[in-house]
Amino acid sequence: MSILDRKLLRDCLRLAPQLAAVAVVMACGVAVLVMSWSMLRSLDATQREYAKQAHFADLFVHLERAPESVARRLAALEGISRLESRVVHDVTLDLRAPDGQRLPAIGRLISLPDSDVADRAAQLNQLHLLQGRLPEPGRSSETVVGAGFAEAHGLAPGDHLFAILNGRRSRLDLVGIATSPEYVYTIGPSGPFPDDRSFGVFWMGRRGLAAAFDMSDAFNDVVAAVSPGTSLREVCHAVDHQLTRYGGLGCFGREFQTSHRYLTNELRELRNMSRVAPLVFLAVTAILMHLVVSRLIGTQQEQIATLAAFGYTPLEIGSHYVKLAIVVLLWGAVMGVPLGWWLGVNLAQMYTRFFRFPQLTFHLDAQAVGWSVAIASAAAIGGVAQAVGRAVRIRPAAAMQPEPPAVYRVSLVERLGVGPLLAPTTRMMLRHLERRPMASGLSILGLALGAAVMVLGMFVGDAIESLAEFQFTQVQRFDRSVAFVEPVGRDAVAELARLPGVQAVEPFRVAAATLRFGQRERRQELMATAADTHLFRILDIHGQVHQPRGDGLIMSRRLAELLGAKLGDAIDVDLLEGRRPRTQLVIAGLVDDMVGTSAWLPGDSLQQLLNEGPRFSGAFLAIEDDAATSIDTRLADSPRVAGFVSRQRQLDTFRETIAQTLLRMRSVNTLFAIAIACGVVATTARQSVIERSRDLASLRVLGYTRREVAAILIGEQALLTLAAVPLGLVLGLGFVHITTWGYDTDLFRVPAIVLPRTYAISAATVFAAALVTAGIVRRLLDRLDLVAVLKVRD
Numbered sequence: 001m002s003i004l005d006r007k008l009l010r011d012c013l014r015l016a017p018q019l020a021a022v023a024v025v026m027a028c029g030v031a032v033l034v035m036s037w038s039m040l041r042s043l044d045a046t047q048r049e050y051a052k053q054a055h056f057a058d059l060f061v062h063l064e065r066a067p068e069s070v071a072r073r074l075a076a077l078e079g080i081s082r083l084e085s086r087v088v089h090d091v092t093l094d095l096r097a098p099d100g101q102r103l104p105a106i107g108r109l110i111s112l113p114d115s116d117v118a119d120r121a122a123q124l125n126q127l128h129l130l131q132g133r134l135p136e137p138g139r140s141s142e143t144v145v146g147a148g149f150a151e152a153h154g155l156a157p158g159d160h161l162f163a164i165l166n167g168r169r170s171r172l173d174l175v176g177i178a179t180s181p182e183y184v185y186t187i188g189p190s191g192p193f194p195d196d197r198s199f200g201v202f203w204m205g206r207r208g209l210a211a212a213f214d215m216s217d218a219f220n221d222v223v224a225a226v227s228p229g230t231s232l233r234e235v236c237h238a239v240d241h242q243l244t245r246y247g248g249l250g251c252f253g254r255e256f257q258t259s260h261r262y263l264t265n266e267l268r269e270l271r272n273m274s275r276v277a278p279l280v281f282l283a284v285t286a287i288l289m290h291l292v293v294s295r296l297i298g299t300q301q302e303q304i305a306t307l308a309a310f311g312y313t314p315l316e317i318g319s320h321y322v323k324l325a326i327v328v329l330l331w332g333a334v335m336g337v338p339l340g341w342w343l344g345v346n347l348a349q350m351y352t353r354f355f356r357f358p359q360l361t362f363h364l365d366a367q368a369v370g371w372s373v374a375i376a377s378a379a380a381i382g383g384v385a386q387a388v389g390r391a392v393r394i395r396p397a398a399a400m401q402p403e404p405p406a407v408y409r410v411s412l413v414e415r416l417g418v419g420p421l422l423a424p425t426t427r428m429m430l431r432h433l434e435r436r437p438m439a440s441g442l443s444i445l446g447l448a449l450g451a452a453v454m455v456l457g458m459f460v461g462d463a464i465e466s467l468a469e470f471q472f473t474q475v476q477r478f479d480r481s482v483a484f485v486e487p488v489g490r491d492a493v494a495e496l497a498r499l500p501g502v503q504a505v506e507p508f509r510v511a512a513a514t515l516r517f518g519q520r521e522r523r524q525e526l527m528a529t530a531a532d533t534h535l536f537r538i539l540d541i542h543g544q545v546h547q548p549r550g551d552g553l554i555m556s557r558r559l560a561e562l563l564g565a566k567l568g569d570a571i572d573v574d575l576l577e578g579r580r581p582r583t584q585l586v587i588a589g590l591v592d593d594m595v596g597t598s599a600w601l602p603g604d605s606l607q608q609l610l611n612e613g614p615r616f617s618g619a620f621l622a623i624e625d626d627a628a629t630s631i632d633t634r635l636a637d638s639p640r641v642a643g644f645v646s647r648q649r650q651l652d653t654f655r656e657t658i659a660q661t662l663l664r665m666r667s668v669n670t671l672f673a674i675a676i677a678c679g680v681v682a683t684t685a686r687q688s689v690i691e692r693s694r695d696l697a698s699l700r701v702l703g704y705t706r707r708e709v710a711a712i713l714i715g716e717q718a719l720l721t722l723a724a725v726p727l728g729l730v731l732g733l734g735f736v737h738i739t740t741w742g743y744d745t746d747l748f749r750v751p752a753i754v755l756p757r758t759y760a761i762s763a764a765t766v767f768a769a770a771l772v773t774a775g776i777v778r779r780l781l782d783r784l785d786l787v788a789v790l791k792v793r794d
Contacts, residue, residue, distance in 0.1 A: 004312070004320045007303075012327055015292065018686050019324075021679035022288040023331035026380065028672040029281025030336025030372045035343040036278075037368035040270045042348065046357050047184075047263055054126040055082075056181040057223035058254055059232060061239055062088065064247025068217045077238050079230035084124050085219035087111040087210045090189060092636045092643050093200070094162040094169065095153070104480075104632050105198050106188055106643035107163055110221075111206040112144075124223050125182045127203060128358040132157035132176030140208020144176040147356050148186050149200025165212040167639035172202065179356045182223075185262040186356065189483060189643060194354055195653040198645060249512045249576045250523045263355060265747050278372075280453050280735070282379035284676050285332070287446045288683050289325055289383030291439065297321065297391045304394050314392035321388045325380040332380075333373050337364075340372070343668065425708060429715045440720065443684045447724030447766060448731055450676035454762035455732025455754060456739065457670045462755045463740075467748070470541065471595050472651040478506075478535040478620035479628070482635060482644040487615040492640055496619055499634055501627020506535045507616035509606055515599070516572040517563040524559065526575075526599050528606035535620035538600055540592040541751055548602040552588030558749065559597035560590055578610045595748045674765055681766075681773040685717050689780045696781065710781050714774045721770045725763045732762065 001009075012019060050056075071085035088110050095103040113123060114137045127134065127144060135142035145155055155161075159174045180201070188199030210216050222243075226235055236251035243251075254260050297304070307317055341364050348362035411430035413422070422430075433440045484492065487509065497505040509528040514521055529536065531547065538546040538554060546554055553571065565571060570584045591598075607613065623631050635644045689696075699709050733754055740752040 004307075004316065005323075008320060008323055008327075011296065011324065015296065018288075018292050018683045019328050019331070021683045022285060022292065023328050023335065024675050025281055025288060025679045026285040026328060026332030026376055027336035027339060028675050029278045029285060029379075030332055030376050031339035031343055032281065032672070033278045033372035033375065034337055034340025034364070034368055035347060036270050037371065038340070038365040039344050039347055039362060040267060041365045041368065042344075042361065042363045043263075043270070043351070043355075044267055045363075046360055047267075050128075050184070050357055051181050054128065054181040055122070055124045055225065056254065056260075057084075057124045058226045059224050059236060059239070059251055060254075060257055061222045061236075061243060061251040062249045063220055063222070063243050065215065065218055065220050066243065066246035068219060070242065070246065071219055071222065074222065074224070074239060074242055077235065077242070079226050079235045079238075081225050081227045082122065082124060083222060083224040084113065086221040086223065087206065087213060087215050087219055088221040089165075089209075089213055090642050092164045092641065094164065094636060103197075104636070104644055104646055104649065105200065106645075107149075108188075108199070108201045109163075109165075109209055110201065110203050111209045112203050114206045124225060125180055127176075127178040127180055130177045130179065130358070132174070135175060135203070135205045137205055137207070139173075140205060140211065141171055141173045142175045142205065143172040144178050144203040145174050146183055146186060146201040147177055147179050148194070148196035150174075150177045152196035152200075164636065164639070166214070168212070170212065172204075178203070179358055181259075182257070183259055184355050184357060185259040187258050187262065189645075193650070193654050195650065197653065198649055244580060247577070250514050252523055256523065262747060266351075266355075278375075280449055280456075281672065281676065282376060284446050284449050284680065285328075285376070286379045286383030287442050287449075288680065289328065289380050290387060291442060291446075291683060293321055293324060293384040294387035294390070294439070296324075297387050301394055304391055308394070318388045318392045321384060321391055322381060325384045326377075329373070329377055329380045332376055336372070336376070337369055340364075425712050425715065428712055429719060433716055433719060443680070443720050444724045444727065446676075446680035446684070447721055448728035450680050450769075451725055451728025451762050451766045452731035452735055453672060453676055454670065454674070454765050455729060455758060456735040457668075457672065458758045458761060459732075459736045459739075459752075459754050462753050462758055463750045465755075466751050466753045467594055468651060468654060470539070470751075472647060472654070474543075475537055475539050475593075475595075476535075476647050476650075477537065477622075478647055479623045480621040480631070480635070480644050480646060481618065482621060483618040483642045484616065484640050485642045487612075487617055488640060489616075490614055493616055493619055495640075496621065499631055501624040501631055502621055503624060504535065504622040505619050506530060506533050507619040508536070509603060509615060510617040511606060511610065512576040513599075514574040514576065515559075515563060516574070517565040517569060520563050522559065522562055522597075524597065524599055526553075526573075526601055526606060528601045528603040530603055533620075535622055538591060538593075538598075541594060542592065546589055546591055546600075548600045548605075549588045550602050550605055552586035553599050553601060554589040554591060555587060555599040556597045557590040557592050559599060560587060562597070573609075575609060578612060581609055581611070583609060593749075594751060674769070678769040678772070681717065681721070681769045682776065684720065685713070685773045685777045686780070688713055688716065689777060706782060710778045713777055713781065717770055717773065717777070721766060725766055728766065729759050729762065 068085065071083065074080065074085075075083040088108065091107050091109055093105040093107045095105045112127075112135065129144075130147055132144070134144060150156070155174055155177070157175055157177065161172055161174070162169055163172055164170075180203075183201050186194055186196065186199065186201060188195060207216075210218070222239070224235075224239075226232055232253045236253065239251040240248055242248075255264070304317060308314075341362075344362040344364070348360055352360055411427065411434045413430050482496065493505055493507045496502060506529065508530075511526050511528075513524060513526050515524050516522075529548065538548070540546065548554055553573075560566060563571065565587060567587055567590055570586050572582070573585050574580065574582050585601075601609075603614075607615070621631075632644075635641050696709050696713065699712070700706070733752075736754055737752045740750050
C-alpha cells in the first residue's frame with residue numbers, strides 16, 4: 001500500500017461519520033434512480049411482451065347493432081389483417097354481502113368466438129387463464145371472470161353468480177379466471193379509478209350471449225389488427241364510413257384504449273419520478289462532498305506542501321483527494337443499488353393491485369444501475385473538483401509557513417445598528433459565518449434542499465386529500481348515479497323520483513361525439529344537465545361554479561389543450577348518435593377541473609342538435625341513508641337501468657387503491673428527506689468542530705466554559721438552519737409545481753397544493769435534526785483535547 005493510500009485510509013477513518021452521512025444521501029439518490037428506471041423498463045417490457053403474445057388489437061369500435069355481413073365487409077377493407085366482431089353488453093350483477101345486503105355492481109359481458117382450439121391461437125385479445133378453463137361451445141352459462149373482480153369477491157372456478165341479462169335474471173357459472181390485454185387496468189363506466197368490487201369483466205361463448213340479447217347473426221363491437229405500415233387513421237375513417245348507419249360510436253386506436261392509455265400514463269409518471277427527486281439527492285451529495293473535502297484540504301495544507309516537496313506531482317495529490325469521493329461513491333452504490341432493488345420489488349407488488357398482467361416482475365436493469373452510478377459519480381467528483389483544483393495549486397514554500405490569523409470584520413447585522421445589543425458570542429457567530437460566505441451558503445442550500453424534499457414527499461398526501469375532497473364532495477354530490485340501458489323520457493325519471501327514500505333526482509343526457517380542431521381530433525362525450533344542478537356541479541379548482549351556456553361549449557381546459565384550441569375558437573362537432581349531425585360550436589368557457597376531460601352543453605341545446613325531445617341517459621339521485629338498501633334492490637331489478645354506482649363506494653375505493661399507494665410513496669420520500677436533513681446538519685457540524693478546534697480550544701483557555709463554547713458552534717448551526725428553512729419551503733413549493741406538471745394528463749391533474757401542516761412538519765424535521773446534531777456537537781467538544789489541539793506546528 002502506498003503512502004498516499006495509507007493517508008487516504010486514515011482520513012476515511014477519521015472522517016467516517018461525515019463520509020457515512022454523505023454516502024447515505026447518495027444512496028437515496030441512487031436508489032430512486034435504480035428503482036424508477038428499472039421499473040420503467042420492467043413495466044414497458046411487460047406491456048409490450050403481453051400485447052405481442054396476446055395479439056392485442058390495434059383498433060376498436062363500438063356500435064348499436066349491425067348484421068354479421070357488415071363484419072365481413074369490414075374484414076375486407078384495405079389495411080386490416082384480422083377483424084373480429086363481438087357482442088358486448090354491460091349488465092347489473094346480483095351480488096349480496098354476507099348480511100344479505102345488495103351490492104351495487106356492473107359486469108361487462110364480452111363474447112368469445114365459438115371456435116375450436118386451433119383457431120384460438122390467432123384470435124385477438126387472447127385471454128391468459130390463471131385458473132380453470134375457457135367456456136365450452138354450446139354451454140351458454142359458462143363464464144370466465146376477470147382476475148381483479150374474482151380476487152375482490154373471493155370467486156373461484158365452480159362458483160356462480162346472477163346477472164340481469166336483457167331484463168332476465170340469469171345464472172353465470174364461473175369456469176375460469178383470466179387476464180386480458182384489453183383490461184390490464186380495469187375501469188368501469190363510472191371511471192376514472194379502478195374499482196374491482198363494483199365492476200368486473202366476464203367472457204362468455206358468442207352463441208349464448210348473442211341469444212340472451214337477441215343478437216344472433218349480429219354484433220355491436222369490433223376489434224381489429226392492421227397490417228404493418230398501414231395508416232391507422234385512414235383505416236378508422238373507412239371503418240367509420242361503413243358503420244355510420246349502424247350507430248358506430250367512432251373508431252379509435254390502441255393509444256386511446258382505456259387500459260392502454262392509463263398504463264402509458266403510468267410510464268410517463270415513472271419518467272417524471274426519475275427526474276426531480278434523484279437530482280435533488282445528488283445535488284446535496286455534491287454540496288456535502290465539497291464541504292467535507294474543501295475543509296479537509298484547508299486543514300491539511302501543510303501535509304499537501306510536504307507531499308509536493310517530496311516530489312509528489314499535482315496529479316498524484318489531486319487523485320488522492322478524488323479517491324475520497326470515490327470511496328463515498330462506492331459506499332453509496334453498495335447501499336443504493338440493493339435499496340433501489342428492494343423499493344422496485346415493493347413497487348411492482350403495489351402495481352399488481354392495478355395492472356393485471358399474467359406476471360409482473362421487477363428486474364434490476366444493468367443499464368439503469370450503470371447510468372445511476374455514473375450520474376452519482378459525476379455528482380461526487382463534481383463536488384470535489386473545485387477543492388481539488390485548489391489543492392494542486394498549493395505552493396510548498398507558502399504552505400509551510402504558519403497560517404496567518406483569520407481576518408474578521410464587522411458583520412452586516414452589526415452595521416445595521418444592532419451591534420451593541422448583541423452578546424460577544426453572537427457577534428463571533430455572525431462574523432465567522434460572514435467570513436466564509438461560500439461555505440455558509442452551501443450549508444444553507446444543503447439544509448434547504450432537505451426541507452424541500454420533505455415538502456415534496458409530503459405534498460402527495462395534501463394533493464390526494466384535496467383531489468378526493470374536490471371530486472367526491474364538491475363536484476359529485478349525489479348518492480347514486482344511474483345509467484339507463486338506452487335514452488328514456490320523463491316517465492322513467494319520474495319513476496325514479498317516486499321510489500321511497502329518494503330525495504332528489506337530476507337527469508342528464510350524454511352523447512358520444514368527435515371533436516375536431518385543425519388537424520387534431522378527440523372522441524369525447526358531451527354531457528347535458530339541467531340548469532342550476534346541485535348533485536353534479538361543473539366546478540373548477542378555484543371554487544367557481546360554471547353553468548352550461550347556450551352560446552357554445554364549456555369544456556375542460558385540458559381538453560382544449562389536447563385539441564390545440566383556446567377560448568373563443570370554433571370546434572367541429574360530429575355527434576355519433578341519432579342522425580349523426582355535424583355542427584360547429586364555439587368554446588364559450590374553460591374549466592380547470594381535476595379528473596378526466598369533459599364537455600358540457602345545456603340540455604335544450606343538445607336536444608336541438610340531436611333533433612329529439614326530452615331524453616335522458618341517466619340520473620343523479622340524492623337518497624336517505626336508511627333507504628339505500630331498498631333503493632339499490634329496486635335499481636338492480638329495473639329493466640331500464642343498465643347500472644348504477646355509489647359515490648361513497650367510489651370514494652372508499654379511491655382511498656383504498658390510488659391514495660394508499662401514493663401515500664406509501666410519500667412515506668419513502670419522507671424517510672429520504674430525513675436522511676438529507678440529518679446528513680447535511682451532521683456533516684456541517686462535525687466539519688466545523690474539526691476545522692475550528694484550535695479556535696474553540698483557545699476560547700476555553702481564555703476562560704470560556706464548555707457551555708459557552710458549545711453555544712457558539714451550536715448557535716452557528718442554528719443560524720444556518722433558521723436561514724435554510726424558509727428557503728427550503730419555497731424550493732419545496734417549486735419542486736411541487738415541477739412535479740405536478742408530470743401529473744398533468746388527460747386522466748387526472750394533481751393539484752399543486754401544500755397544506756400548512758406540511759410546511760410545519762418539514763420545518764420541524766429539519767429543526768429536530770439540528771437538535772440531535774447539537775447533542776453530538778456538545779459531546780465532541782467535551783472530548784476536545786486542549787493540549788493536543790494547541791500544540792504549535794511550525
